[in-house]
Structures are given as structure tokens and as C-alpha cells.
Amino acid sequence: MLGGCATYTERPLTHAAVRAQLKPRPVTAVWVSRARLLLPQLPPITVHKGARMTPDLAAVIAVVGDPMLRSLRAEEAVASAQVLSAGLLPNPVFSYGLGVPISGAGLTRAFRVGLGLPIRSLITRRARVQAARAHARAVDLTIAWREWQVASRAKALTYELLVGRRARALLDHEVRALRASVATLDDAEASGFATIGAAAAARLALHQTKVARLAVREAYALKSQALRALLGIGSDVPLRLAWPRRAGGGMPERPVWLQGLGHRRLDLLALREGYRSADARLRAAIAGQFPAITVGVDRARDTSDINTLGGGVSVSLPIFNHNQGAIAQARASRRVLFRTYAARLFQARSEIETLLTKLRYTERTIRARRGTVRVLKRLQGLYRHALLRHRIAALTYYQLLDRADRERLALLRARAREDQLRVALEAASGRFEWPGTRHGG
Numbered sequence: 142m143l144g145g146c147a148t149y150t151e152r153p154l155t156h157a158a159v160r161a162q163l164k165p166r167p168v169t170a171v172w173v174s175r176a177r178l179l180l181p182q183l184p185p186i187t188v189h190k191g192a193r194m195t196p197d198l199a200a201v202i203a204v205v206g207d208p209m210l211r212s213l214r215a216e217e218a219v220a221s222a223q224v225l226s227a228g229l230l231p232n233p234v235f236s237y238g239l240g241v242p243i244s245g246a247g248l249t250r251a252f253r254v255g256l257g258l259p260i261r262s263l264i265t266r267r268a269r270v271q272a273a274r275a276h277a278r279a280v281d282l283t284i285a286w287r288e289w290q291v292a293s294r295a296k297a298l299t300y301e302l303l304v305g306r307r308a309r310a311l312l313d314h315e316v317r318a319l320r321a322s323v324a325t326l327d328d329a330e331a332s333g334f335a336t337i338g339a340a341a342a343a344r345l346a347l348h349q350t351k352v353a354r355l356a357v358r359e360a361y362a363l364k365s366q367a368l369r370a371l372l373g374i375g376s377d378v379p380l381r382l383a384w385p386r387r388a389g390g391g392m393p394e395r396p397v398w399l400q401g402l403g404h405r406r407l408d409l410l411a412l413r414e415g416y417r418s419a420d421a422r423l424r425a426a427i428a429g430q431f432p433a434i435t436v437g438v439d440r441a442r443d444t445s446d447i448n449t450l451g452g453g454v455s456v457s458l459p460i461f462n463h464n465q466g467a468i469a470q471a472r473a474s475r476r477v478l479f480r481t482y483a484a485r486l487f488q489a490r491s492e493i494e495t496l497l498t499k500l501r502y503t504e505r506t507i508r509a510r511r512g513t514v515r516v517l518k519r520l521q522g523l524y525r526h527a528l529l530r531h532r533i534a535a536l537t538y539y540q541l542l543d544r545a546d547r548e549r550l551a552l553l554r555a556r557a558r559e560d561q562l563r564v565a566l567e568a569a570s571g572r573f574e575w576p577g578t579r580h581g582g
Contacts, residue, residue: 193383194381194382194383195299195382195383195384195385196295196296196297196299196300196303196385196564197296197385199295199296199299199368200295201292202295202372203292203294203295203368203371203373204291204292204295207291207371207372207373209291210288210291213284213287216280216284217277217281217284219280220273220277220280220281221277223273223276224270224274224276226273227266227269227270227272227273230262230263230266231260231262231263233256234255234256234257234258234435234437236253236254236256236439237252237253237254237255238253239251239252240252242444245444247444247445248444248445248446249442250444251441251443252441252442253439253440253441253442254439254440255437255438255439255453256437256438256439257436257438257453257455259435260435260436261434264428265428265429265431268421268422268424268425268428269422269425271418272421272422272425273418275414275415275418275421276414276415278414279411279412279414279415279418280411282407282410282414283408283411285407285411286407286408286411289407289568290568293567293568294371295368295371295372296564296567297560297565298371299368300557300560300564301364301557301560302361302364302365302368302382303382303384304553304556304557304560305357305360305361305364305557306382307553308357308361308553309354309357309358309361311546311550311553312350312353312550313354315350315546316347316350316351316354319343319346319350319542323340323347326340326535327340340535342534342535342536342538342539343535343539345536345539346539346542346543349543350543350546353546357550365380368380395497398493398497398570398572399490399493399570402486402489402490402493402570403486405570405571405572406569407571408485409485409486409489412478412481412482412485413482415478416475416478416479416482419475419478422474422475423468423471423472423474425471426467426468426470426471427464427468429464430459430463430464432457432458432459434454434456434457435454435455437452437453437455438450438451438452438453439451439452439453489569493566493569493570496562496565496566496569500559500562500563500566503555503562504559507556507559510548510551510552510555511552514545514548514549514552517541517544517545517548518545520541521542521545524537524538525538
């Protein structure tokens with residue numbers, strides 16, 4: 142009996158222990174042959190040391206390395222302990238009594254030894270185990286849903302950083318070109334071949350482009366730090382990102398995203414398991430109306446040295462309390478979970494419809510902005526030719542350059558928004574991979 146007892150192990154909450162738990166790990170130290178995740182939709186992804194990180198790869202590494210998820214997975218042990226507790230059989234009750242005669246003609250000491258077993262918990266055991274197992278599955282799915290959200294967030298951030306890197310390259314190129322133009326116009330102005338207005342217009346365009354580049358760099362730095370936090374790596378680790386290579390294709394039709402939503406999205410699956418758990422708890426509460434009965438045997442001897450062997454049954458009479466409170470609570474809990482599931486399913490469908498609408502108009506916006514960028518590129522060549530022939534003012538030319546830069550940045554932002562909407566649609570529909578998306582090197 143002593144060997145079956147649990148022992149206490151001290152685990153103090155010290156600063157050193159917390160630092161060791163939250164210690165950033167280099168991204169090259171993460172080696173995964175197949176992520177041990179609760180997401181059945183995740184494809185097998187191999188992480189090689191030094192490999193560039195695509196959005197899908199960032200999603201997997203974030204699920205493995207995010208400190209918040211590592212702490213959340215400790216709830217699995219709590220749910221497993223509840224399953225173990227629900228399946229335990231009731232302990233038998235041992236009783237012993239001794240009577241010593243202090244007056245009268247007693248011949249010997251009296252004693253009574255009894256062994257009883259409460260059987261009420263045996264009646265409710267099956268329902269309680271079913272409820273605990275369903276609750277454990279609901280906890281697993283809830284954690285998986287959080288993993289899904291972290292993966293989607295990491296994927297979206299990676300796309301934002303890839304687009305931000307292109308925006309930085311675009312503005313760096315424009316700054317270098319404008320610096321060369323300013324230097325050339327300064328020399329020409331000093332030699333009398335250019336007007337003061339031309340050099341001033343070029344300097345104004347240069348300063349405006351520098352301001353825009355600074356804003357892009359700030360946004361890139363903030364998003365880079367957010368991605369590092371999700372990946373669980375330090376700020377000194379470089380992020381080597383790469384665009385995914387996928388075959389081109391169109392967006393699946395609306396029914397593809399809505400069919401089977403309740404059996405695919407992890408939070409809805411968790412609510413289903415929670416509903417099964419609540420239903421099993423209701424059955425356990427109804428079975429708990431059975432009166433508390435203890436069946437036992439006893440061996441006794443009185444002071445007259447008469448020995449007896451018998452049995453007994455004790456029954457609690459359910460007059461005032463026949464478990465009606467627990468039954469009412471279980472029914473209310475099941476009703477709440479039913480309505481929560483219906484509301485969450487409606488919300489998920491509405492969210493998918495909204496994302497599809499936004500995505501459709503974003504794609505139209507991208508096509509329109511591409512046309513605007515092409516027109517501005519042609520105008521830029523014409524304006525430059527006219528500027529060299531002194532047919533337009535320099536300020537007009539550099540204003541056109543500024544507008545062209547703003548349109549190119551707006552096109553990049555629209556593409557980033559498209560990627561974010563695609564990832565959001567994946568997360569909302571429970572589909573990890575976008576079928577047939579376009580993404581080039």
C-alpha cells in the first residue's frame with residue numbers, strides 16, 4: 142500500500158527555471174521529420190538546417206517553438222488526469238470496533254469487523270468515463286485550434302515580410318536613382334545647364350522617398366519581431382525567407398470552403414466533443430439519482446462470547462436530495478454548448494463569406510493597380526524624354542515619379558492583403574493549403 146502512494150517532487154518557480162523555459166532557440170536547431178501536432182491536415186514537412194523558410198515552414202516551426210503553446214500543452218496532462226480519476230473504482234470501506242466490558246457479567250471483549258463497498262459510483266462510472274474522455278478530446282482539439290491560429294499568424298507574417306522586403310528593395314532602388322539625379326542636377330545647376338527648380342524638385346522627391354522608405358522599414362522591423370516571437374527565436378537570429386513555389390490556378394468555388402465545415406474546423410470539432418462530454422455528464426447525473434448503497438459483510442463477537450458472521454446493506458433515502466440540482470446544471474450546460482456550437486458555425490460561415498467577398502474585390506483591385514502602374518511607367522518614359530527637351534517642368538516629372546512609387550507600393554500592399562486574406566480563409570475554413578495558388582520566386 143505504501144509503495145503505491147505518490148511522492149512529492151519539488152519544482153520551485155525561480156527566475157533561473159523561467160529563463161531556461163523561455164530561452165530563445167536558434168531556428169537552425171529545429172529539426173522536424175514530421176511535426177508532432179494535433180493538426181491532421183498538416184502535410185509532412187522536413188526542416189533542414191540552414192534551409193530558407195517559406196510561409197508553410199514558418200507555420201510549422203511556430204507551432205513547435207511558440208512559448209505560449211508550449212505552456213498551453215500542459216493542459217493535456219490535466220485532461221488525462223481527469224480521465225484517470227473518472228475511471229477509478231471506489232475504495233472498499235473497512236471498519237473495526239472494540240468493546241471492553243466495564244461492568245456486569247461479561248465473559249470477553251466484544252469486537253466487530255466489517256468490509257463494505259459503495260456501489261453508487263459503479264453505476265455512474267461508464268458515463269463519467271465517457272464524459273472525461275470526450276472532455277480530453279475537446280481539450281486536445283482546443284489546443285490544436287490555438288496551434289492552427291498560431292500557424293496561420295506565422296504564415297501571414299511571413300507573407301507580409303516577403304512583400305515588405307520587395308517594398309524595401311523598390312524604395313532603395315528609387316533612393317539610389319534619385320540621389321544620382323540630385324548629384325547630376327547639382328552639377329548641371331552649378332554649370333548653368335539646369336535650373337534651380339529642377340535640382341530642388343529632385344531633392345524634394347528624394348526626401349519624400351526616404352520618408353516612405355523609413356515607414357516601410359519600421360513596419361518590416363515590427364513584423365519581423367512579431368514573427369520571431371511566434372517562432373521562439375532570438376532577435377539576433379537572421380530570418381532567411383523564401384517565396385513558396387506553387388503551380389498557378391484559380392480560387393476554388395464557394396461551396397468548397399463551406400462543405401463539411403463543422404467536421405473540419407478544429408474549434409467546431411472541440412465544441413462537438415464538449416457537447417458529447419456534457420451529454421455524458423447529464424447521463425451520469427441522471428444515473429446519480431440512484432440512492433447511495435453500501436453492501437458489506439461483517440464478523441462480530443459480543444461480550445457473551447457469541448460469534449456472528451453476517452452482511453448488511455445501507456441505503457440513503459432520496460427524499461430531499463435526489464440529485465435534481467446536478468441534473469439541472471448538466472442540462473443547462475448541454476443546452477449552452479448546443480447553442481454555442483450553432484452560433485459558432487453560423488459565425489464561421491459568415492466569416493468565410495466575408496473573406497471571399499474581400500478577396501474577390503482585392504483581386505480586382507490588383508488588376509486595376511497593375512494597369513495603373515503600366516500606364517505610369519509609359520508616362521514616366523514620355524515625361525523624361527520631354528524633360529530632357531525642356532518641354533515640361535522638372536517638378537511635374539518628379540511628381541509623376543512620386544505618384545508612380547506610391548502606386549507600386551499600393552500594388553505591393555494589395556498583394557500582401559491578398560495573401561493575408563488567403564491565409565485567413567485557410568484558417569476560417571480549416572483548409573491548411575490553398576489549392577492551386579500562384580506564388581512565384
